[in-house]
Amino acid sequence: MLVNGVVSAVxxxxxxxxSYGDGLFESIRFVGERAPxxxxxxxxxxxxCHRLQLPLPDTAQLLREARQVSESMAHAVVRIAWTRGVGExxxxxxxxxxxxxxxxxxxxxxxxxxxxxxxVRTRMCTLRLAEQPQLAGMKHLNRLEQVLARAEWSDPxxxxxxxxxxxxxxxxxxxxNLFAVIDGELATPSLQRCGVAGVARAEILxxxxxxxxxxxxxxxxxxxxxxxxSSSVRGVVPVQSLDGWRWTPGPVTRQWQGHWRQLGFAMEHxx
Amino acid sequence: MLVNGVVSAVxxxxxxxxSYGDGLFESIRFVGERAPxxxxxxxxxxxxCHRLQLPLPDTAQLLREARQVSESMAHAVVRIAWTRGVGExxxxxxxxxxxxxxxxxxxxxxxxxxxxxxxVRTRMCTLRLAEQPQLAGMKHLNRLEQVLARAEWSDPxxxxxxxxxxxxxxxxxxxxNLFAVIDGELATPSLQRCGVAGVARAEILxxxxxxxxxxxxxxxxxxxxxxxxSSSVRGVVPVQSLDGWRWTPGPVTRQWQGHWRQLGFAMEHxx
Numbered sequence: 001m002l003v004n005g006v007v008s009a010v011x012x013x014x015x016x017x018x019s020y021g022d023g024l025f026e027s028i029r030f031v032g033e034r035a036p037x038x039x040x041x042x043x044x045x046x047x048x049c050h051r052l053q054l055p056l057p058d059t060a061q062l063l064r065e066a067r068q069v070s071e072s073m074a075h076a077v078v079r080i081a082w083t084r085g086v087g088e089x090x091x092x093x094x095x096x097x098x099x100x101x102x103x104x105x106x107x108x109x110x111x112x113x114x115x116x117x118x119x120v121r122t123r124m125c126t127l128r129l130a131e132q133p134q135l136a137g138m139k140h141l142n143r144l145e146q147v148l149a150r151a152e153w154s155d156p157x158x159x160x161x162x163x164x165x166x167x168x169x170x171x172x173x174x175x176x177n178l179f180a181v182i183d184g185e186l187a188t189p190s191l192q193r194c195g196v197a198g199v200a201r202a203e204i205l206x207x208x209x210x211x212x213x214x215x216x217x218x219x220x221x222x223x224x225x226x227x228x229x230s231s232s233v234r235g236v237v238p239v240q241s242l243d244g245w246r247w248t249p250g251p252v253t254r255q256w257q258g259h260w261r262q263l264g265f266a267m268e269h270x271x
Numbered sequence: 272m273l274v275n276g277v278v279s280a281v282x283x284x285x286x287x288x289x290s291y292g293d294g295l296f297e298s299i300r301f302v303g304e305r306a307p308x309x310x311x312x313x314x315x316x317x318x319x320c321h322r323l324q325l326p327l328p329d330t331a332q333l334l335r336e337a338r339q340v341s342e343s344m345a346h347a348v349v350r351i352a353w354t355r356g357v358g359e360x361x362x363x364x365x366x367x368x369x370x371x372x373x374x375x376x377x378x379x380x381x382x383x384x385x386x387x388x389x390x391v392r393t394r395m396c397t398l399r400l401a402e403q404p405q406l407a408g409m410k411h412l413n414r415l416e417q418v419l420a421r422a423e424w425s426d427p428x429x430x431x432x433x434x435x436x437x438x439x440x441x442x443x444x445x446x447x448n449l450f451a452v453i454d455g456e457l458a459t460p461s462l463q464r465c466g467v468a469g470v471a472r473a474e475i476l477x478x479x480x481x482x483x484x485x486x487x488x489x490x491x492x493x494x495x496x497x498x499x500x501s502s503s504v505r506g507v508v509p510v511q512s513l514d515g516w517r518w519t520p521g522p523v524t525r526q527w528q529g530h531w532r533q534l535g536f537a538m539e540h541x542x
Binding site: 025127135145151174194 | 272274279280281282283284285286287288289290291292293296323324350352355360361362363364373375377380398399400401402403405406411412413414415416417418419420421422437445446465
């Protein structure tokens, strides 16, 4: 792990990332020294820095450090944290922030070939995501909602939990975005009010001909012909069931799994 | 500063406090070795630990450490952070968490006698607090909303910003709770949907005869005879103005400032 470029496993206790969650992170899948979605991760990071008024990172430096921490690994997830650094006490951001960057590599989560082939079981979470347009879309460090949602179940047979906002609109899973084929059209929930705009989701929206963002509710999902999750760490994973509802992976899901292989991920061999 | 009882200024970069803001904090005013509102701080911390499914701290140990870090200071603010500690990657909380505790002392903010006597100027923030009943009331480490709200102004003549929820209900200031005397009755916004239930606010609600929590909107504030802020760090501070509106500190505000002096804070001598 590198903290501000130095091998270290610690950060200042006075870092605003620790005090307030005042920062951002990216979890980036590497295959050897390649990260096929690197540019999208850096784009989201830069967009979010503008929104939070954080200084922009040096992306060439981040790439060097990401390769350094993952160089012995054939497959890795590199987590980059970028915080507002050590500041005065109080919420007021320092006029000139000196960000903290943490770059660390982890082995990818164990990949279940059966999950990629047949899909995963999911559940609806009880927690409703709060609507905050000023934070929506960003992968910031305020993630207590996801922690509480993920704590709702412990059954290892359930891979993910789906989340709605307070008005019953579907948003995402706890650590992935949601896609569904509804009336023949590929759609994903719009994320203007809450949720994280995933990099895998951005890749699909950019490359799909007719995919669109829309409001989506449970009855829409019930009549979907296919449902899948997208994640820069896990790729494209079919949803086999949501509580009592069931789907079978279809051609659209298979197409995007093929797209992921073409990007070079070969998720089924990653375990 | 003490981290898990050891003199240190760093925490693990893998701490869930740093990764997700998965934890709580308290900012506690000490006068010598006394913290008049200590029990209320510990009560809030315990209540929030139950809600976040965090292990309870040893409050006797926290008090020893708080006194240790502040022992050379006549007046201090002791900040205690209590996180879910180092965990596996991913939002799922560890089955058995080993919390991290950070206990640090800081000099109190400079106290302006004029502010206590005549009140402070405030403004309305543009940011609307998101409604999340599962997090409302807690002093958790997800504080990006407060950071963004506080970044809305830099004029040092403006001491605080008031915040509404998405439906236009007043909630609090960025780092203090809000009280108003409306129709002769002392009231403070209810915090079921968002906001931090401050310890100073709890002291006032517990000790005031007719004070109550209610929904409060800007027109209610406009017809208030007195408006003040409560904070465990700053005490009871009259609001002199909110943008163009003005108030004069009245008898209820003075009564609670007197209560604070009786608790032993003597805020006017703290600077």
